[in-house]
Amino acid sequence: MSLRALSAEAARFRSPEDMDAMLYYLLRRAVFIPVVLLALTLMIFSLQMMLSPVQRLAAYAPGPEFLKGGSAQIAALIEKYGLDEPFLVQYKEWLGNVLSGNLGWSETARAPVSEALLDLFPATAELVFFAFIPSLLGAIWLGTKAGVHLNKGIDHAIRIFTIIGWSFPVFVFGLMMLLIFYGTLNWFPPGRLSQWAEVVVAGDAFTRYTGVNTLDALLNGNMAVFFDAIRHLIAPVITLTYVNLASMTRVMRTSMLETLRQDYIRTARAKGLPEKVVQNKHGRSNAMLPVVTIAGMELAYMMGGVVITETIFDYHGIGRFAADAASNLDFPGVLGFALYFALVLVVINLVVDLLYPLLDPRVKLA
Amino acid sequence: MTVLRYLLRNPLSMFGMVLLVGFVVVALFAPLLAVPEPYQISPYDTPRAGFWAQPQPPSDEHPFGTTQGQFDIYYGLVWGTRTAFKIGLGVVLISVFVGVLIGSVSAFYGGLVDEVLMRIVDVFMAVPILIAAMVLTALLGKGLVPMIIALSAFGWMNYARVVRSEILRVKEMDFVHAARAYGTSDRRLILQHILPNTFFPVLVLATMATGSMVLAASALSFLGVGTEEGYADWGQFIAYSRNWIVGQGDNPFAYWYTLFFPGMAIFLFVLSWNLVGDALRDILDPRIAK
Numbered sequence: 001m002s003l004r005a006l007s008a009e010a011a012r013f014r015s016p017e018d019m020d021a022m023l024y025y026l027l028r029r030a031v032f033i034p035v036v037l038l039a040l041t042l043m044i045f046s047l048q049m050m051l052s053p054v055q056r057l058a059a060y061a062p063g064p065e066f067l068k069g070g071s072a073q074i075a076a077l078i079e080k081y082g083l084d085e086p087f088l089v090q091y092k093e094w095l096g097n098v099l100s101g102n103l104g105w106s107e108t109a110r111a112p113v114s115e116a117l118l119d120l121f122p123a124t125a126e127l128v129f130f131a132f133i134p135s136l137l138g139a140i141w142l143g144t145k146a147g148v149h150l151n152k153g154i155d156h157a158i159r160i161f162t163i164i165g166w167s168f169p170v171f172v173f174g175l176m177m178l179l180i181f182y183g184t185l186n187w188f189p190p191g192r193l194s195q196w197a198e199v200v201v202a203g204d205a206f207t208r209y210t211g212v213n214t215l216d217a218l219l220n221g222n223m224a225v226f227f228d229a230i231r232h233l234i235a236p237v238i239t240l241t242y243v244n245l246a247s248m249t250r251v252m253r254t255s256m257l258e259t260l261r262q263d264y265i266r267t268a269r270a271k272g273l274p275e276k277v278v279q280n281k282h283g284r285s286n287a288m289l290p291v292v293t294i295a296g297m298e299l300a301y302m303m304g305g306v307v308i309t310e311t312i313f314d315y316h317g318i319g320r321f322a323a324d325a326a327s328n329l330d331f332p333g334v335l336g337f338a339l340y341f342a343l344v345l346v347v348i349n350l351v352v353d354l355l356y357p358l359l360d361p362r363v364k365l366a
Numbered sequence: 367m368t369v370l371r372y373l374l375r376n377p378l379s380m381f382g383m384v385l386l387v388g389f390v391v392v393a394l395f396a397p398l399l400a401v402p403e404p405y406q407i408s409p410y411d412t413p414r415a416g417f418w419a420q421p422q423p424p425s426d427e428h429p430f431g432t433t434q435g436q437f438d439i440y441y442g443l444v445w446g447t448r449t450a451f452k453i454g455l456g457v458v459l460i461s462v463f464v465g466v467l468i469g470s471v472s473a474f475y476g477g478l479v480d481e482v483l484m485r486i487v488d489v490f491m492a493v494p495i496l497i498a499a500m501v502l503t504a505l506l507g508k509g510l511v512p513m514i515i516a517l518s519a520f521g522w523m524n525y526a527r528v529v530r531s532e533i534l535r536v537k538e539m540d541f542v543h544a545a546r547a548y549g550t551s552d553r554r555l556i557l558q559h560i561l562p563n564t565f566f567p568v569l570v571l572a573t574m575a576t577g578s579m580v581l582a583a584s585a586l587s588f589l590g591v592g593t594e595e596g597y598a599d600w601g602q603f604i605a606y607s608r609n610w611i612v613g614q615g616d617n618p619f620a621y622w623y624t625l626f627f628p629g630m631a632i633f634l635f636v637l638s639w640n641l642v643g644d645a646l647r648d649i650l651d652p653r654i655a656k
Contacts, residue, residue, distance in 0.1 A: 167637035172629035183618040326500035
């Protein structure tokens with residue numbers, strides 16, 4: 001049964017009290033989020049205080065022209081922005097800026113942080129979209145197969161496949177993909193688009209509706225750009241899919257094994273249901289629950305940037321930006337990224353929590 | 367005995383065990399397997415055979431070839447085994463200590479203490495470990511110790527959670543009530559009666575984490591915020607191979623050895639820990655069918 005059909009069925013059983021509980025749950029969540037965000041930014045901000053006031057000046061500079069005046073001006077600016085003030089005073093200043101929508105200037109991106117994040121988000125989202133769906137569906141399929149055929153040949157094969165994927169360093173796998181598909185076959189080059197396609201996309205005739213190349217190309221009816229974008233996506237998508245597929249399959253297999261040992265499975269078999277129905281409807285549907293939680297976490301971390309994959313395939317996304325910002329101690333960039341990631345985490349956790357009672361009517365939010 | 371019987375029946379786990387023992391042997395006998403030159407200040411500085419950019423293929427003198435900048439791959443991998451153990455065990459031991467401390471305090475005292483500590487866990491969970499560790503290493507400087515500190519600082523939360531939930535489960539059991547009625551002190555109650563029950567779940571988690579921490583550390587090195595240039599560290603050696611992936615015009619696999627040997631070293635090391643962790647979980651978890 002598909003995920004949607006399942007949630008639709010579960011939704012029928014929900015009573016008005018459940019809706020109240022859900023509302024209460026949402027409110028409690030909403031109150032709690034700002035507290036975590038505050039603590040998180042305080043923590044990163046305190047790391048920033050390890051740098052000298054001059055280094056930190058960048059956080060307040062709206063653009064490079066701001067610092068042109070030399071050391072006298074820099075001293076004046078440090079004074080003006082209170083960079084030698086006590087920690088909490090400075091934090092308050094930064095928070096005020098953030099609340100009014102100013103995340104500061106990122107040296108790494110050479111752009112305001114908010115602009116850089118908005119610009120890179122579609123790239124990461126595109127990559128993650130294409131990798132996440134096959135890994136989730138593949139994991140449910142493989143995990144079910146392995147669980148049903150415990151200790152048979154197929155189970156062993158799937159276990160070896162997953163444990164290799166789980167132990168393989170992403171950067172070695174990625175470099176191997178490059179070696180084979182770029183170095184040898186020259187099928188899938190690194191980057192997001194070929195040079196000619198970049199020119200087309202930047203041109204006037206091409207409208208950038210979303211920033212997601214494949215989608216924009218379809219909307220513009222430009223199939224050449226579409227296929228070029230796909231060609232650049234294949235290698236990083238395979239890399240990401242394998243790694244995520246491996247870890248999710250493990251969870252699905254374990255969960256399936258536990259589910260198949262439940263009494264209701266024995267009952268279902270005893271009353272003569274076909275084995276397929278027992279496995280898929282009674283087994284798999286219930287075994288999927290822990291996978292949803294893990295998949296949510298994986299999705300969040302992928303959206304937080306697939307640092308290594310993006311670096312290896314020279315794919316400009318959030319992860320690469322965050323890694324560059326981190327290694328260059330570009331704190332406005334890091335703080336902006338941290339806020340972005342916290343937001344992603346909150347949204348995805350919320351969706352997972354709300355999905356749970358739909359998938360399993362026994363679970364109630366409280 | 368159960369362990370031995372399990373290992374004999376599971377060739378994959380056996381393989382993991384043997385691999386791990388193999389790595390321990392390499393680490394222990396590193397000074398014999400790859401003899402440091404007398405002029406080396408530290409045995410962890412990989413000797414280099416010149417300064418050419420182009421990697422050299424395996425030869426009698428350099429069994430695994432050399433990287434760009436002529437670092438000897440064989441030497442780097444042998445001593446890199448010690449580095450890997452130092453990082454993996456160092457990070458995991460520190461994280462376990464911090465995690466167990468916070469988890470047990472949180473579960474034992476409950477209420478406000480629990481709430482505050484668990485929210486702190488949430489805050490640490492809300493940063494991807496790689497990025498957080500990059501910021502910390504960038505601040506603390508290159509080297510092994512900053513890497514271990516950075517990875518431990520963001521690697522303890524799972525232990526805290528596991529220990530907390532285990533303790534909450536054990537806390538209400540009869541023997542704890544009995545010990546309390548007996549007048550046992552808080553400290554003794556935690557250390558002698560409750561904590562030992564959390565040992566196995568933490569052990570399984572720690573075994574599996576050792577591999578992934580070595581992966582994370584090599585990723586840091588790969589991204590350029592890990593160890594100093596030439597330090598015997600697997601991630602660093604993979605970073606050296608990056609520019610040589612595409613090979614020469616007619617021979618794309620010309621520099622295969624720069625990626626293959628360090629890549630295999632990391633892969634097998636992590637694999638061995640994961641296989642052993644898997645076996646431990648199967649042996650210790652009664653819910654999994656034998």
